[in-house]
Amino acid sequence: MSRSRAGWAVVKESRNRREFSISEGRLVGARGQRQGSLKVDYVLVFKGRSLVVVEAESEADNYTEGLQQAKDYGQCLELRFACSTNGIKFVGLTLKLVKKKI
Numbered sequence: 001m002s003r004s005r006a007g008w009a010v011v012k013e014s015r016n017r018r019e020f021s022i023s024e025g026r027l028v029g030a031r032g033q034r035q036g037s038l039k040v041d042y043v044l045v046f047k048g049r050s051l052v053v054v055e056a057e058s059e060a061d062n063y064t065e066g067l068q069q070a071k072d073y074g075q076c077l078e079l080r081f082a083c084s085t086n087g088i089k090f091v092g093l094t095l096k097l098v099k100k101k102i
Contacts, residue, residue: 017043017050022076040073041066052081052092063089071095 020040042054053074055066066084074082074095083092 011046013047014045017045022073038073038076040070040077043077043079050077050079052083053077053079055082055084057084057086059087061086064091067091067093 018041020043022038022040040053041056043050044052044054053070055070055073057063057065063086064084065086067082070082070084071093074080074093078097080095080097081092082095083090085091
């Protein structure tokens, strides 16, 4: 099911953020070049608040293929929900929020 058929980005004040960068990557080498940036496939946003990370896999892959990655990204962004999909089926998780110590 497409996001628009599910009502996402159709409902007022909802939108999709595609390939949302959560890390520029680590610095490597003498020049300090960035390597291995992390990007979430989608972050679903409602009224300016990020709600859920979506990891999208190809239709040929199992729909649970990106679940661990979605969970890791969701925790990194301190979101409550994460899901993985292959465009046909999806699985979602409610994440346990852990407050980061400053």
